[in-house]
Amino acid sequence: MSIPGGEPQWTLPDAGWGRRAADAATLHEPQNIREYVAVHQHLRVGAGTRLLDVACGAGLAVELAAARGATVAGIDASARLLAVARDRNRGADLRVGDMRALPWGDGEFDVVTSFRGIWGTTPEVLDEVRRVLRPGGLLGLTVWGRVKASPGAWALRPFLWAQTAQVAHQAAMNSLGRPGVGEELLTRHGFEAVRRVDIPFVWEFADPESFARAVACTGPGYEAIQAVGEQRFLEDAARLAAEHARDGLPLRAEINLVGFLARAPAPAVPASSFLAEPAQLSDRARSAYADDSAELGYVMNATRMWANDTEALELLFKALGRVTKTAGLTVRDRGILVTAAASTLGDSYCALAWGGKLAAAASAQLSAGVIAGDDGLLDDRERALARWARQVAADPNATNASDVQPLREAGYTEAQILAITAYVALRVAFSTINDALGAVPDWQLRTTTPEAVLRSVTFGRVAALSASDSS
Ligand SMILES: C[S@@+](CC[C@H](N)C(=O)[O-])C[C@H]1O[C@@H](n2cnc3c(N)ncnc32)[C@H](O)[C@@H]1O
Incomplete structure (x- = not known):
């Protein structure tokens, strides 16, 4: 599908996510670091792992996977975020593109990750992920969990200042985290050994103004800015954060995040091991x-x-x-x-x-x-x-x-x-x-x-x- 001006629909996220790419890379993305470390650990990312990060944003998770010895690749719809990802990961296979049509061949990866990049509204991506994983390869993805019950729920509240239809779309995106929903979807899309894991996730900010800037450079933040205007968004977000300020400590927003681990279907196994049984058993x-x-x-x-x-x-x-x-x-x-x-x-x-x-x-x-x-x-x-x-x-x-x-x-x-x-x-x-x-x-x-x-x-x-x- 195309949008006026001839651009395909999938390029739209760049308007929000790419608008302040340097802010997104330095104020927003590093906030997610606990999540990246935990998922890489669960998936045992290490020397020689061929890893693809889907919706890789500005490429910090890609960089951390490379630091563990993985051979890394990534894709994101935002050309401007991907420019940062390339700057951070020289020589990595990073592509601007649509995750619903991954430009890699079948079975090229041992591990695919996606950090809040695959949602309830994009289930077709799972078929693509399964295709590019080698048989038995692993997927690790994260989505928001019980946001409202999280101590840091306030930090996501600015996203609700968007138009009603966009807020409804955000809710549909988040559906994967509900009990049983992600498990059912992954199983329906052919994954095995589907497992839900708790993933640590905390945003920390030096002051209310840093918080406001960090949420303003996100896609859902941009949707809210379109509704209320940038100046008001920044002021209201800073005021909201000020209510949570703590003397001598950073602002802290702990948010429930769900991780799913799953495996691409296993191949038919040709033998019991690499060794033949002896012709004559002792x-x-x-x-x-x-x-x-x-x-x-x-x-x-x-x-x-x-x-x-x-x-x-x-x-x-x-x-x-x-x-x-x-x-x-x-x-x-x-x-x-x-x-x-x-x-x-x-x-x-x-x-x-x-x-x-x-x-x-x-x-x-x-x-x-x-x-x-x-x-x-x-x-x-x-x-x-x-x-x-x-x-x-x-x-x-x-x-x-x-x-x-x-x-x-x-x-x-x-x-x-x-x-x-x-x-x-x-x-x-x-x-x-x-x-x-x-x-x-x-x-x-x-x-x-x-x-x-x-x-x-x-x-x-x-x-x-x-x-x-x-x-
Ligand atoms: C919530 S952000 C996550 C970014 C990154 N994984 C992180 O941890 O910060 C969602 C990302 O999905 C990307 N995105 C949205 N639709 C996409 C599509 N159809 N194909 C590829 N990337 C897409 C956006 O550009 C954005 O970078």
């Missing part, structure tokens, strides 16, 4: 297959891969058995240690397999929580275990003597702390070998693992959908 391998069949009703892909040296696997599990005994770890304890370590590493196989065991030993909510990094349902001793497992898996050189103290306070002896650490390290070794050699989570895990746990595993290799996919 006696040890045959007996491992029989054990799996008796216990699970099927032979695990990992067992098939390790059939190339079942004795090595046995020795690894013998060591695990020994330290389990020394530390006195229950199944529930081991579930916490394995899910915390595996999710930190990004190992979906062990997170799913042990997520199911932990769900059985405790609850699906507790298990999903630990995988997602939320230890709210754990007691103090278990929290110390989960925290330590994540530290050991993430960066063993970043630990301090004080990090060990919570384990002592939980009642563990020095020998038990050694055993717990060895348990985690051996699990890290097992996960690393499985992941590096492409061991695919068994398709049966999709049916045996509770839904909440399945949803929490938004990382790693993806289990096949059925037996035929994995043959």
Whole structure:
């Protein structure tokens, strides 16, 4: 569709968002920094991640993703904001364009983000996002949540000074954040493992005038300015903010923001791992297959891969058995240690397999929580275990003597702390070998693992959908 003057409809946002591009880039965008960091963390953006930011604005989120080692791309309808994004991200693949027709090929990205850029009014963008994601690639998007109930609701009030029709449109845009709505939409557009997460979001301003300028340079701010005039908008916004001024502290507006994490559908998986099973199974391998069949009703892909040296696997599990005994770890304890370590590493196989065991030993909510990094349902001793497992898996050189103290306070002896650490390290070794050699989570895990746990595993290799996919 075109607008008078021959410009296509999608270029309209530039009138509002691009009007004061330097203000938007320096007064508005940096306010969202907590959101960018949290979403990148959830999506494990890091070295080599091929990332596209949809509706990238002035490109600060793109810059932060690049700082984590990602190869970055971005698109925005505002030519003037994109000029800033290019200035900030020399050499990045940044394009002015319409997010409803992404100018990239199928499967080009591991991760797509969109920070308050995809709304209830633009569901068709989700099909485009799914297309440019590689199979199993991840989407992270944010939308406003319970704005009215937020302590900082006042900061969005100037947007309501726009014409009634525009305010109604803003409300329709925000619909995605309502309970179940985003989940339903993402699922309808073919995404899997859809998960809602809380995202920290706070605007802070030095004074009421800075607040007024920061909201005046936004798209919805511009709509309000068109209705009431710029001078009055700035004065009224500053007056509103002055009511929230605090002596010696910045103005602070905490606003509820919802994040959605979702995965593009998984491919049919051609094999159980990168390694072929040996032509002749050893006696040890045959007996491992029989054990799996008796216990699970099927032979695990990992067992098939390790059939190339079942004795090595046995020795690894013998060591695990020994330290389990020394530390006195229950199944529930081991579930916490394995899910915390595996999710930190990004190992979906062990997170799913042990997520199911932990769900059985405790609850699906507790298990999903630990995988997602939320230890709210754990007691103090278990929290110390989960925290330590994540530290050991993430960066063993970043630990301090004080990090060990919570384990002592939980009642563990020095020998038990050694055993717990060895348990985690051996699990890290097992996960690393499985992941590096492409061991695919068994398709049966999709049916045996509770839904909440399945949803929490938004990382790693993806289990096949059925037996035929994995043959
Ligand atoms: C709420 S802002 C978010 C910008 C940025 N993600 C941030 O965090 O500040 C919405 C952005 O969507 C862009 N936009 C609106 N419609 C678009 C479209 N059809 N295609 C691409 N970008 C669009 C606007 O130009 C604006 O930069």
